[in-house]
Amino acid sequence: MPPNRSPFPPSRQCVLHPVKKKQKQEPSRFLPCPVCHRSFPSYSIHDHVNVCLDSPATGRTQSSPCTTSSLTPCNSESAHLNSEGCDKNFSSTVDVEKDANLDDRLENPPAEQDCINSLLACSSPPEGPLIEKSSAIHLVDSSLHEIADEGDGDARIPDDEALRDVQNTEDCRQTNYVVTASDFVEGPKETEILVPELPQGEEREREAQYTMALPEEYFSDKPGHVLQIFQVQRQSQAKLSMLCKFPMSAALERKPTATVLQPGMVLLRSWLSMDIQQRLVNESQSAVHLFKRPTTASGGKYHLWQMAFGCQWDSKTRRYAPQTRGLRFPAWMYDLGRELAVNASDHTHVYPPGSSFAPDVALVNFYPVKDEELGVVGLGGHQDLDDYCDMPVVSVSVGDSMTFFYRRVPPQSRRKSGVQIVVDESAAKTCKDGDTAYNSEKRIILESGDVLVFGGESRLVYHGTRAVQPGTRPPGLHMVPGRLNFTFRQSNAPRL
Numbered sequence: 275m276p277p278n279r280s281p282f283p284p285s286r287q288c289v290l291h292p293v294k295k296k297q298k299q300e301p302s303r304f305l306p307c308p309v310c311h312r313s314f315p316s317y318s319i320h321d322h323v324n325v326c327l328d329s330p331a332t333g334r335t336q337s338s339p340c341t342t343s344s345l346t347p348c349n350s351e352s353a354h355l356n357s358e359g360c361d362k363n364f365s366s367t368v369d370v371e372k373d374a375n376l377d378d379r380l381e382n383p384p385a386e387q388d389c390i391n392s393l394l395a396c397s398s399p400p401e402g403p404l405i406e407k408s409s410a411i412h413l414v415d416s417s418l419h420e421i422a423d424e425g426d427g428d429a430r431i432p433d434d435e436a437l438r439d440v441q442n443t444e445d446c447r448q449t450n451y452v453v454t455a456s457d458f459v460e461g462p463k464e465t466e467i468l469v470p471e472l473p474q475g476e477e478r479e480r481e482a483q484y485t486m487a488l489p490e491e492y493f494s495d496k497p498g499h500v501l502q503i504f505q506v507q508r509q510s511q512a513k514l515s516m517l518c519k520f521p522m523s524a525a526l527e528r529k530p531t532a533t534v535l536q537p538g539m540v541l542l543r544s545w546l547s548m549d550i551q552q553r554l555v556n557e558s559q560s561a562v563h564l565f566k567r568p569t570t571a572s573g574g575k576y577h578l579w580q581m582a583f584g585c586q587w588d589s590k591t592r593r594y595a596p597q598t599r600g601l602r603f604p605a606w607m608y609d610l611g612r613e614l615a616v617n618a619s620d621h622t623h624v625y626p627p628g629s630s631f632a633p634d635v636a637l638v639n640f641y642p643v644k645d646e647e648l649g650v651v652g653l654g655g656h657q658d659l660d661d662y663c664d665m666p667v668v669s670v671s672v673g674d675s676m677t678f679f680y681r682r683v684p685p686q687s688r689r690k691s692g693v694q695i696v697v698d699e700s701a702a703k704t705c706k707d708g709d710t711a712y713n714s715e716k717r718i719i720l721e722s723g724d725v726l727v728f729g730g731e732s733r734l735v736y737h738g739t740r741a742v743q744p745g746t747r748p749p750g751l752h753m754v755p756g757r758l759n760f761t762f763r764q765s766n767a768p769r770l
């Protein structure tokens with residue numbers, strides 16, 4: 275049995291004097307949300323943080339001190355591990371709330387219009403100026419260089435007229451790029467490309483990784499050829515910045531790469547073949563009627579759609595149901611999850627030496643590009659505590675790109691000891707004293723086919739997602755706009 279831990283003082287747990295609802299809601303203390311910085315009663319902050327999507331980009335500086343609030347407070351509901359870390363029996367003792375509609379939905383899939391937005395897989399490839407020969411080119415704002423700084427005589431500045439056209443563009447939902455191809459590259463010398471729907475707001479814009487698609491003519495098979503891209507920034511229209519200058523060979527192929535982001539956390543870029551990606555889309559397509567919008571115990575709603583293969587995760591109790599109901603976990607997903615964990619473990623420790631990962635659940639999140647019901651789409655910062663054990667989380671991205679943010683948690687927070695892993699004043703002090711490694715948020719853009727594995731020292735990394743980037747999914751992928759995220763996990767929920 276897992277220890278019964280609770281953020282409430284012991285007096286509140288007395289079974290002889292059960293806490294009355296009204297009393298329970300009187301906050302013993304308030305904690306600031308690490309994301310939006312508003313204060314919430316300690317008993318409800320966990321629920322809030324899980325669904326909070328206020329942009330941390332606004333108002334947060336790199337040097338802001340780490341406080342207890344930068345760690346996700348947790349409650350007894352999410353502590354279902356024993357001191358060895360992974361309690362193989364916990365789920366059998368857990369009273370998982372029954373999703374009354376699930377069996378019915380399994381047997382009687384609703385009509386298409388009742389499903390989320392529409393079906394996930396679409397019969398035609400995504401619209402837009404997508405290239406066939408290569409995936410889109412990524413322009414990362416950190417590569418912004420003033421032309422003057424660059425001192426590059428070869429930089430081709432578009433003529434005044436072309437520039438004026440770009441500057442006059444008022445529509446803040448698109449950015450105009452003027453692209454000048456170098457002599458090496460066949461195709462029109464200069465063209466203007468509209469990149470739809472970039473994230474809004476100055477801060478977001480500065481940080482965003484823009485993705486644009488170029489017509490095929492812009493590609494040369496000869497490696498080392500250079501494409502020069504210019505952007506007129508909307509914020510200061512007079513400024514012309516060179517965004518990117520790179521060898522064409524880099525754009526021609528996206529080679530799989532493995533990058534250790536921090537101990538225990540590895541990004542396997544471009545790792546999945548299109549076949550596998552499409553198969554993942556199709557598999558979720560077949561269960562599209564099972565997606566629902568998770569809610570927290572206090573009624574907060576997540577800003578995504580979710581379903582699961584294998585055992586179901588209950589967002590209210592934050593527990594996995596025994597694997598009697600819901601969809602079977604397909605054998606090929608088991609193989610895929612295992613293989614990806616092995617790939618990751620070639621680069622960093624994601625599970626203890628000698629053991630092996632045996633996933634039994636795939637949680638599937640769908641983040642549509644636009645969804646009136648969800649409003650802002652994303653997943654607030656959190657730690658994956660509900661299936662916490664020695665095994666990693668293998669996270670796979672399919673569809674449009676999305677920002678993934680993460681931060682390390684102080685070493686004390688990695689203790690396998692239930693609730694205090696997150697509410698730990700002394701850990702916060704260590705942070706305050708200047709250990710910025712634990713303090714700063716990092717961001718990556720997860721693209722279709724990327725795999726992120728976090729285990730070992732990073733198993734409890736604090737993380738979340740925001741800002742799906744429309745039009746960035748691979749041209750060959752048949753899927754509606756949005757991003758699918760599969761997390762293969764070892765829940766150890768019993769098979770009854």
Ligand SMILES: O=C(O)CCC(=O)C(=O)O
Nearest residue numbers: 637639658669739759761
């Ligand atoms: O969508 C993602 O990349 C993250 C999903 C996630 O963190 C979760 O399901 O716990």
Ligand SMILES: [Fe+2]
Nearest residue numbers: 656657658737
């Ligand atoms: Fe997570």
